[in-house]
Amino acid sequence: MESTTTDLGNTATKPKTKPMPKLSVATIWMISFGFFGVQIAFSLQSSSMGRIFQTLGADPTKLGFFFILPPLAGLVVQPLIGYYSDKTWMPKIGRRLPYLLGGSLVAVIVMILLPNSGSFGFGYGSLAALWFGAITILFMDLSSNVAMQPFKMMVGDMVNDEQKGFAYSIQSFLSNSGSVLAAIFPFLLTAIGVANVAPKGVVPDSVVYSFYVGAVLLVICSAFTILRVKEYTPAEYNAYHGITEEEANEKVGLGTLLKRAPKAFWTLTLVQFFCWMAFQYLWTYGAGAVAKNVWNAVDPTSAGYQAGANWFGVLSAIYALAAVVWSLVLAKVPNDKHKPMYATSLILGAIGFGSVFVVHSQWVLVLSFILIGISWAAMMMFPFTILTNALSGANMGSYLGLFNGSICLPQIVASVLSFAIFPLMGSSMPAMILLSGILMFVGALSVSTVKEVFA
Numbered sequence: 001m002e003s004t005t006t007d008l009g010n011t012a013t014k015p016k017t018k019p020m021p022k023l024s025v026a027t028i029w030m031i032s033f034g035f036f037g038v039q040i041a042f043s044l045q046s047s048s049m050g051r052i053f054q055t056l057g058a059d060p061t062k063l064g065f066f067f068i069l070p071p072l073a074g075l076v077v078q079p080l081i082g083y084y085s086d087k088t089w090m091p092k093i094g095r096r097l098p099y100l101l102g103g104s105l106v107a108v109i110v111m112i113l114l115p116n117s118g119s120f121g122f123g124y125g126s127l128a129a130l131w132f133g134a135i136t137i138l139f140m141d142l143s144s145n146v147a148m149q150p151f152k153m154m155v156g157d158m159v160n161d162e163q164k165g166f167a168y169s170i171q172s173f174l175s176n177s178g179s180v181l182a183a184i185f186p187f188l189l190t191a192i193g194v195a196n197v198a199p200k201g202v203v204p205d206s207v208v209y210s211f212y213v214g215a216v217l218l219v220i221c222s223a224f225t226i227l228r229v230k231e232y233t234p235a236e237y238n239a240y241h242g243i244t245e246e247e248a249n250e251k252v253g254l255g256t257l258l259k260r261a262p263k264a265f266w267t268l269t270l271v272q273f274f275c276w277m278a279f280q281y282l283w284t285y286g287a288g289a290v291a292k293n294v295w296n297a298v299d300p301t302s303a304g305y306q307a308g309a310n311w312f313g314v315l316s317a318i319y320a321l322a323a324v325v326w327s328l329v330l331a332k333v334p335n336d337k338h339k340p341m342y343a344t345s346l347i348l349g350a351i352g353f354g355s356v357f358v359v360h361s362q363w364v365l366v367l368s369f370i371l372i373g374i375s376w377a378a379m380m381m382f383p384f385t386i387l388t389n390a391l392s393g394a395n396m397g398s399y400l401g402l403f404n405g406s407i408c409l410p411q412i413v414a415s416v417l418s419f420a421i422f423p424l425m426g427s428s429m430p431a432m433i434l435l436s437g438i439l440m441f442v443g444a445l446s447v448s449t450v451k452e453v454f455a
Contacts, residue, residue: 018239020160030228031158032171034100035151037221039178040214041107041144043316044185045070046283048115048207049137051309054288054300055203056117056129066134070141071280071411074404077145079254082401085153094231096150096157096397103146104222110140111215115208129201147222149401156388156396158232161454165338165385169331172380176327176373179320181217183313185210196306204306243394250394257398264390265403267449268383272406273413274443275346275379278353278436280414282372285422286356287312288429294362311362315369319352322373323380330381335389335454339447342382346444349375354437357430375440389454 053066085096093101117133151171159167186206190196198204232240238248291297291308299305326345333341352371359365383406391399418432425431 018236020240023159023163027229028159028163028167028170029174030225031154031167032151032174032225033228034104034222034225035148035171036174036178037214037218038104038107038144038148038151039175040182040221041111041140041218042148043179043182043320044111044211044214045114045137045140045144048186048210048313049283051287051300051306052115052117052203052207053130053133054305055198055201056133057201058130065415066130066137068412068415069134069138071408071415073138073141074145075408075412077142078149078404078408079398079401081146081149082153082397082399083254085150086395086397089234093226094229095234095237096153096231097226097229100147100150100222101226103143103148104218106143107140107147108215108218110136110143111211111218114140115203115211117203145404147218149397149404151225152384152400153397154229154231155384156391156400157237161389164388165333165335165381166331168381168385169327172327172330172377173324175380176320176323176377178217180317180324182210182214183315183317183320185213185313187310187314187317190310196310197303200301206310241392241394241396243392247394252395254398254402257395258402261399261402262387262390262453264386264450264453265399267446267451268387269403269406270449271342271346271443271446272379272383273410274439274446275375276407276410277414278349278439278443279376279379280411281418281432281436281439282353284415284418285429285432286316289356289433290315290362290365292428293356293360293430294365311365315365318366319369319373319376322370323377326374326377327381330377335452338382338386338452339450342378342450343444343447345378346375346440346447349373349378350437350441350444352437353440354434357434357437386450386452389452 049066058066081099085099088095088098090098114133114136117129117136155164155167155171186196186204189206189209194209195205231237234248237243238245287309288298288305290312291305294311295304295308297304297308330341330345348371352368352373352375355368355371356365359368383403384400387399387403388396421435422432425435
């Protein structure tokens with residue numbers, strides 16, 4: 001593909017001194033395979049957080065506090081991981097893989113602790129139980145962010161422009177496949193007889209054992225990528241990305257990099273802002289919305305609420321499965337069709353979110369969540385494809401780490417605003433999902449501001 005001039009500061013792109021190789025399909029799969037395990041961890045966290053904290057006795061109007069912690073961790077950690085991994089090289093491991101290894105090991109420990117937050121005798125609604133859960137969530141997200149970011153960076157490092165869309169679609173496929181498994185774990189365990197209710201203030205065994213299984217899978221999947229992927233040496237990397245020795249040794253701060261960021265970085269951030277606010281409210285209020293609309297249950301200690309929470313897990317699996325299928329469709333989209341498919345997918349997601357507000361049948365909700373899954377697949381693929389195409393190879397990790405702010409900041413803003421918005425919505429969890437639909441539609445309109453360029 002012919003390079004074009006980008007808006008990276010005052011620098012015009014240079015021809016690469018060595019063509020980026022075309023990777024085998026097997027190599028592309030291995031680069032992202034560990035993402036399957038990391039996403040299981042993230043999905044268990046996102047689909048179970050609301051349930052866990054309400055089970056511990058958290059006030060529903062204060063749920064936003066607990067959901068601030070994970071994106072706050074990502075906002076701090078991911079730019080640092082990108083910045084330092086750009087400058088890391090361990091001959092027997094690589095550039096990004098050391099961070100994957102360390103993050104995965106810590107994440108496994110925290111996954112064992114989190115669902116046991118109510119099992120240490122703190123008492124229902126006690127500050128000790130809630131703070132233990134909050135701190136555990138914080139460390140889980142810190143470690144998961146450290147483990148997750150290397151996968152996105154390795155695609156930018158190792159995959160050429162022609163294969164990049166395919167590579168991120170594979171990452172989306174694996175990510176959403178992990179989400180499917182994570183979301184249905186409690187439902188499946190309940191079906192085979194594992195207890196789905198527990199004493200007041202204690203998380204049910206169906207959730208606890210789900211986290212244990214997820215921890216094992218995280219170790220296995222991460223090991224596959226660590227053992228099977230060989231990153232480019234610094235000399236190879238510089239040659240493939242046209243980086244001079246002077247550029248490789250340049251010391252640039254994150255603030256300076258933000259000033260030099262391509263326009264696509266900022267326009268994609270605008271789209272991401274609305275989309276990630278939408279999903280933050282889904283993760284915060286989705287279980288309660290389904291329990292209220294279908295089971296007419298609002299008490300977290302009731303069997304009806306726990307049944308609704310289980311069904312929300314199934315619906316989360318359905319949207320992840322829909323995203324798996326849709327990501328395979330998006331893998332075939334040529335570069336000149338990225339924007340229309342991006343916007344269309346987000347509009348379908350907006351319809352899905354909005355319909356949750358009016359649907360009271362658990363089976364009709366399946367269709368709603370299929371549409372939500374279509375938007376999720378697009379969010380997992382297009383922003384990173386468009387951004388990495390616009391970047392030169394220098395500081396790839398730093399830019400992807402900084403771009404994570406477009407994911408974390410909207411979640412923080414959504415959680416902070418929820419303290420005011422939730423009461424204004426009559427403390428209605430279904431109404432919060434309707435708001436998600438409106439936000440997703442605005443995100444779809446914002447795609448028109450994005451201009452795709454190739455460095």
